[in-house]
Amino acid sequence: MSLDRERLLNLIPAYTLGALSNEEAAEVEALLATDAEAQALLADYQAVADTLTYAVPVQSAPGHLRDDLRQRLQSDAETPSDEADLQRPVIDMPVWRRFLVPVAAALALFIAGALLIVSRSGSTSPESLYNELAAAEDSRAIALVGDFDEATNGELLISSDGEHAVIRVNQLPALTVEQAFQLWLVDDDGAVSGGVFQFESPEGPNYIVLPLDKPVDDYLRFGVSIEPAGGSPLGNRPTGPRAFGVTINPPQSG
Amino acid sequence: MTQTPSLTSLLTRIQAGEEDALLALHDRYVNLVYSVAFRVLEHQQDAEEVTQDVFIRLWRKSEMYDPEKGKFTTWLLTMTRRLALNRVRHRTRHQPLQKTLSLDEHPHMWEDQLVHEDLSELQLVLLSALDQLSTQQQQAIQLAYFRGMTQADIAHHLDRPLGTVKSHIRLGMQKLREIWLADQTAQAGSSE
Numbered sequence: 001m002s003l004d005r006e007r008l009l010n011l012i013p014a015y016t017l018g019a020l021s022n023e024e025a026a027e028v029e030a031l032l033a034t035d036a037e038a039q040a041l042l043a044d045y046q047a048v049a050d051t052l053t054y055a056v057p058v059q060s061a062p063g064h065l066r067d068d069l070r071q072r073l074q075s076d077a078e079t080p081s082d083e084a085d086l087q088r089p090v091i092d093m094p095v096w097r098r099f100l101v102p103v104a105a106a107l108a109l110f111i112a113g114a115l116l117i118v119s120r121s122g123s124t125s126p127e128s129l130y131n132e133l134a135a136a137e138d139s140r141a142i143a144l145v146g147d148f149d150e151a152t153n154g155e156l157l158i159s160s161d162g163e164h165a166v167i168r169v170n171q172l173p174a175l176t177v178e179q180a181f182q183l184w185l186v187d188d189d190g191a192v193s194g195g196v197f198q199f200e201s202p203e204g205p206n207y208i209v210l211p212l213d214k215p216v217d218d219y220l221r222f223g224v225s226i227e228p229a230g231g232s233p234l235g236n237r238p239t240g241p242r243a244f245g246v247t248i249n250p251p252q253s254g
Numbered sequence: 255m256t257q258t259p260s261l262t263s264l265l266t267r268i269q270a271g272e273e274d275a276l277l278a279l280h281d282r283y284v285n286l287v288y289s290v291a292f293r294v295l296e297h298q299q300d301a302e303e304v305t306q307d308v309f310i311r312l313w314r315k316s317e318m319y320d321p322e323k324g325k326f327t328t329w330l331l332t333m334t335r336r337l338a339l340n341r342v343r344h345r346t347r348h349q350p351l352q353k354t355l356s357l358d359e360h361p362h363m364w365e366d367q368l369v370h371e372d373l374s375e376l377q378l379v380l381l382s383a384l385d386q387l388s389t390q391q392q393q394a395i396q397l398a399y400f401r402g403m404t405q406a407d408i409a410h411h412l413d414r415p416l417g418t419v420k421s422h423i424r425l426g427m428q429k430l431r432e433i434w435l436a437d438q439t440a441q442a443g444s445s446e
Contacts (some may be wrong), residue, residue, distance in 0.1 A: 013427030014420065018339075019398035019405045048430045050324070051380040052399050053290050053331035061288035065302060069280055069309055073273050076310075162343075188318060188333070217340040249336060 005031065009038060016045040018249065025247050026145035033147060033242075126207035130166045133157040147242040148226060149173045154205070156222065156246045162215035167222070170204035172243060175226065182227045183208060184238055186220045191238065194222075196231040221247045261326055268316045276313050284309075286327065287334045294338035294400050304338045311337075339402040383433040391426030394419050 008031045014020050015028045031038045133139040138160035144167065146152025154169035175181070175198060183194035199206045210222060223245035225238035232239050259267075259278060267275035287308050292301035308330070311318075319329050384392060397403045397411065405423060409416040 010424055013431075014398065014405055014423050016427070017395065017398040017423065018402060019408070019423060021404055021406060044431050044434065045427060048380065048427065048434050049399060050328045050332055052395070053328070053335060054381055055384055055396075056289050056293040056400075058285055058289050059292065061284045061305060062298070062302060065284055065288070065305060066277065066280060068302075068306060070273070070277065072306065072310060073276070073313065189315070215340070217343050249339075 005035070009041060012038060012041045013045050016042065016049045022142045022247070026143060026245075029245065029247060030145055030147060126166055126209045129164065129209060130157060130168050130207050133159055133164070133166060136160065142246050142248070144169065144244045144246045146171070146244045149243070152244045154244070156210075158216050162217050163212065165210040165212060165216050167208040167210065167246070168205050169208065169224075169244060170206075172199060172202040172204060172206065173226070174202050178229050179226055179240075180229045180231065181224050181243060182231050182238065182240075183210070184223045184225060185210065185212075186222065187214075187218060188220070191236060193231065193235070196227065196229075216248060220249050221245055262321075265316055265319065265326075268313060276309065279312065280309050283327070283330060286331060290331050290334045291338045294335060294402075295341060300341055301338070304334065304341060307337055308334050335400070342402055379437045380430060380434060383430055386433075387426045387429060388422070390414075390418075391422045391429075394422040395426050398423060 008028055011020060011024055011028050015025060020028065028038075032042060134157060136159070140158050140160075142156045142158070144152075144154050144156060149171065151171040152169065152173070153171060154167060156165055156167050158165045172181070180196045180198050182196045184191045185194050186192075194211050197208075208224075210216075212219075223238070224243045225232070226240040226243055227238065228240075259275075261279075264275045264279050268279065284305065288301055288305045291304040291308075292298070295301050295304065311333070312330075319326060323329070387395070393412070394405075394408055397408045398405070403411065405419050406416055408414075409419045412419070
């Protein structure tokens with residue numbers, strides 16, 4: 001066993017608790033992607049960690065919560081749900097996928113190129129947003145980890161309120177014309193496409209504004225995979241290798 | 255005599271849009287959900303709001319729960335913890351935190367609470383196993399799990415060397431896993 005692998009295996013307990021730095025977590029995730037023993041250890045430690053919630057002293061909830069919930073249900077029934085919240089971005093509309101796949105693919109590429117991504121030669125909002133967040137004292141950064149090519153690097157910058165996030169990425173792998181990158185936003189419900197795109201200059205820096213429909217911390221992770229030019233044929237999950245990823249909340253079992 | 259509805263039937267009815275089923279589920283689990291939220295947030299109003307969010311999520315997305323992935327209570331409480339931690343991250347990072355966290359001194363209360371979905375033997379074993387950890391190990395694990403602190407945060411918070419905190423977490427979790435594995439082996443042996 002290499003010393004580095006042993007070091008990473010020893011980090012799995014802390015990873016399960018969400019106690020690693022972003023850099024360490026990214027290293028562990030890279031190991032987890034390929035190492036069966038690491039995956040088995042993670043499953044064990046997750047099962048153990050989940051039981052920690054049972055160690056919390058039980059106390060009675062305030063009695064008004066039941067009435068509050070009932071009122072909230074009534075309110076929701078009378079007004080449109082504010083959790084249209086959890087409905088997904090326009091880019092991944094099932095109707096488009098079902099009936100207009102080729103058009104949707106081309107449109108997604110266009111929209112992504114025009115709105116979400118700006119390469120080094122670009123000068124519009126994604127790079128500006130990145131610079132704005134980089135200058136803000138209360139923004140935070142999470143390093144991304146390259147999976148397909150270890151040279152891939154960059155970071156996710158998040159606004160203090162968690163409502164805005166932009167990725168800057170360098171040294172992406174070069175794609176063929178039959179391939180494209182696809183952004184994935186992953187939460188408890190699974191993965192949702194955030195757009196299909198290509199870059200003129202894979203070496204970067206390139207910028208990706210995340211199309212969030214809720215605060216960043218409500219997601220588990222973001223990732224970009226390498227897919228056929230029209231995007232993942234499965235629609236709701238990646239089929240190709242992951243170019244890079246960013247973890248927001250470590251996974252949990254149960 | 256009124257029969258208590260099963261969890262499965264409640265979830266099915268919730269998916270069908272029956273508010274009474276959600277309120278029944280709320281009655282059953284609200285103390286547990288609130289307790290976990292309060293443990294993370296240590297703020298009554300925030301804990302109440304997270305508790306509300308949990309049940310609203312259940313209402314809108316009850317199909318998210320997959321029985322094949324584990325117990326409903328575990329799923330519910332890990333979701334509660336995660337939502338509470340999200341709220342911690344959203345609010346100011348400069349609020350003072352308590353330096354100590356106590357484990358439940360009366361774990362049997364959970365059995366009283368979970369009358370409809372009993373704690374497994376394994377969970378009871380793990381609860382008692384926590385007592386076998388050193389105070390420092392318990393503290394480090396709990397600050398990570400319930401406060402969302404990194405190992406570096408914990409070292410700073412407790413004014414201890416980072417390496418010491420890493421050891422406390424690693425050795426404490428290893429101990430819990432050993433007990434968990436031994437219990438699994440014993441259960442497998444007894445069922446043969």
